[in-house]
Amino acid sequence: MKIIACIKQVPDSEAKVKAEDGQVTWGDAPLVINPFDEYAVEGALQQKEALGGTVTALCIGPESAKEALKHALAMGADEAVLVSDPALENIDTVGAAKVLAAAIQKIGDADMVMFGRQTLDNGAGLTPAQTAKVLGLPMLGWVGQIKVEEGSVTVERVLEEGRQIVKANLPAVLSLVQSIGEPRYPSFMGIRKASKATIPLWSLGDLGMDAPAPVVTRAELMNPPAQETAIEMIAGETPAEIADKLADKIIAEKVL
Amino acid sequence: MKTLVYVDHFKGDIQPSSWEALGLAKTFGTAVALVFGSGVDEVVKAALEYGADEVLVADDASLADYRAETYASTLSAAASSSTPDLILFPTTARTREMAAMAAVDLNTGVLTDLIALEANGDSFVATRPIYEGKVLEKTVCSAKPVMATIRGRAFPKPEREAGKSGTITKVAAAGEAKSTVEGYSASEHAVNLGDAAVIVSGGRGVSNNPSLTPPDGMDEKQAEVWRAQQGFALITDLAQALDGAVGASRAAVDGGYITYAHQVGQTGKVVAPDLYIACGISGAIQHLVGMRNAKVIVAINKDADAPIFKQARYGVVGDLFQIVPALTEAMKKKLGK
Numbered sequence A: 001m002k003i004i005a006c007i008k009q010v011p012d013s014e015a016k017v018k019a020e021d022g023q024v025t026w027g028d029a030p031l032v033i034n035p036f037d038e039y040a041v042e043g044a045l046q047q048k049e050a051l052g053g054t055v056t057a058l059c060i061g062p063e064s065a066k067e068a069l070k071h072a073l074a075m076g077a078d079e080a081v082l083v084s085d086p087a088l089e090n091i092d093t094v095g096a097a098k099v100l101a102a103a104i105q106k107i108g109d110a111d112m113v114m115f116g117r118q119t120l121d122n123g124a125g126l127t128p129a130q131t132a133k134v135l136g137l138p139m140l141g142w143v144g145q146i147k148v149e150e151g152s153v154t155v156e157r158v159l160e161e162g163r164q165i166v167k168a169n170l171p172a173v174l175s176l177v178q179s180i181g182e183p184r185y186p187s188f189m190g191i192r193k194a195s196k197a198t199i200p201l202w203s204l205g206d207l208g209m210d211a212p213a214p215v216v217t218r219a220e221l222m223n224p225p226a227q228e229t230a231i232e233m234i235a236g237e238t239p240a241e242i243a244d245k246l247a248d249k250i251i252a253e254k255v256l
Numbered sequence B: 001m002k003t004l005v006y007v008d009h010f011k012g013d014i015q016p017s018s019w020e021a022l023g024l025a026k027t028f029g030t031a032v033a034l035v036f037g038s039g040v041d042e043v044v045k046a047a048l049e050y051g052a053d054e055v056l057v058a059d060d061a062s063l064a065d066y067r068a069e070t071y072a073s074t075l076s077a078a079a080s081s082s083t084p085d086l087i088l089f090p091t092t093a094r095t096r097e098m099a100a101m102a103a104v105d106l107n108t109g110v111l112t113d114l115i116a117l118e119a120n121g122d123s124f125v126a127t128r129p130i131y132e133g134k135v136l137e138k139t140v141c142s143a144k145p146v147m148a149t150i151r152g153r154a155f156p157k158p159e160r161e162a163g164k165s166g167t168i169t170k171v172a173a174a175g176e177a178k179s180t181v182e183g184y185s186a187s188e189h190a191v192n193l194g195d196a197a198v199i200v201s202g203g204r205g206v207s208n209n210p211s212l213t214p215p216d217g218m219d220e221k222q223a224e225v226w227r228a229q230q231g232f233a234l235i236t237d238l239a240q241a242l243d244g245a246v247g248a249s250r251a252a253v254d255g256g257y258i259t260y261a262h263q264v265g266q267t268g269k270v271v272a273p274d275l276y277i278a279c280g281i282s283g284a285i286q287h288l289v290g291m292r293n294a295k296v297i298v299a300i301n302k303d304a305d306a307p308i309f310k311q312a313r314y315g316v317v318g319d320l321f322q323i324v325p326a327l328t329e330a331m332k333k334k335l336g337k
Helices: A035-051 A063-075 A093-107 A127-135 A188-196 A239-252 B017-028 B041-049 B068-082 B093-105 B220-241 B250-254 B285-291 B320-334
Strands: A002-007 A009-011 A018-020 A023-025 A031-033 A054-060 A079-083 A112-116 A139-149 A152-159 A162-169 A172-176 A216-222 B002-006 B030-037 B054-059 B086-090 B110-114 B116-120 B123-130 B135-141 B146-150 B167-170 B179-184 B198-202 B245-248 B275-279 B296-301 B314-317
Touching (some): A002 A127, A079 A093, A093 A127, A112 A127, A127 A139, A127 B068, A139 A162, A139 B068, A239 B314, B002 B017, B002 B093, B017 B146, B030 B041, B041 B054, B054 B068, B068 B093, B086 B093, B123 B146, B245 B250
Parallel strands (some): A002 A054, A054 A079, A112 A172, A139 A172, B054 B167
Antiparallel strands (some): A009 A031, A152 A162, A216 B135, B116 B123, B123 B135
């Protein structure tokens, strides 16, 4: 079983992200592997353990994104590839899908390509399905459980309406959600191995393609209006008294 | 301008923000609803009653179950022949996927999870939250049609006009499914947090009711889950009294107290209801990013230092097992239920 886990590097969730002079800034907050993508790596490693094979982590980003790939290696991925090219700075999701598809084909022979549901930064959640479309492979989105049998994969999709069991032939593209299981922490041995790993860096030339021209572009960045956070504490002698006061406050807000 | 509006439904159960998309489309000109599925007459009828000028319907056995490939290809084919300026969707797992794939066919792009959309000449400028809502961006799509998914409850919902009729045009199903649906789990109800005006959520604290004695023969973990389920029953009572939905923190989902579909927060759903009542939720950043845009936030927690109180409009430091049922009773009485 050859599995490719696609990941991205994003600012940590705790980072104070804001718009400043038309740029998104996050001060000195660390960049981390996209939390959703940790489920992709975890799911890939679970299948490798069950079936044998290899896991390759794949990322588009600047050279500093090697740190996110090292996290995947430290979790247990066998190899990592970084696609990095200055011309990729402003690509949109379709562009990213085309570049990932080319890299997935260059890596070759993938049985499953795994994504997180979306990224924490752009958050569009479009790239997994667009990559499947470009590759012409089945798309299985929002997967919480995976079972591989003879040339096919059966998954449980976790949707708004409940769980749906879907089967497709391999190779296939999957996007994974939290129900797949808590991502493992990198082991001491894993961290040592990752720190010594050589991560190949592919340019667009290595993939034999030009930078896809973006169709979707950003026109403006804004900070959301500041929220008023003045809290009013409700107290009383008995739960009934507190509840009564609180109910009056809620009704006075006219939100019901 | 001409807008196609995809009416998202699961076996006839319609995603309400489809109508918000239809209302938005009417502000730009002609609104043509798109309905896919098998045996979807009721959905078509509802689309006309909510104001669609015309409905394009692909009613075909091959579309009985949603599959990404067939739905995306049917969408691409309908868009190619009717040449809209804009295609609108409610934001769901399905629509993100089918819009994403159709955009590859149509050489265009998708603007997701919009909170505002304005016409600008013969194109559009969209506003959407990025970085978990910490920043907003205005974004444009230079190709046609512009494809856009709107956030639930961000746009007004049009009134339904019973009996309103209009043109119904059949379109062909297209594409080849690359997967088969083997089944659905019957035990779970739809959880539509994105459309809920009121959400009552429970966290880890919901399992901590010391006054409950679990049935004999349970191990420690089973007893914890049992306790939590009794706690979520109180949360559900309050949600029902307020016609709201039940949410949960990640800690509650990870603890096995309630399913992932209820999870509010970074790796669950991002919601913006009018009223959000957090019970026994400490307020980790991962939860806060999912609910901080609620209009009114109420926090009930026994720990006065819990970070959730920094986000809340009203706070109660106390035992949720006493406060929540008392609040349910008080609300029922005051709302005349």
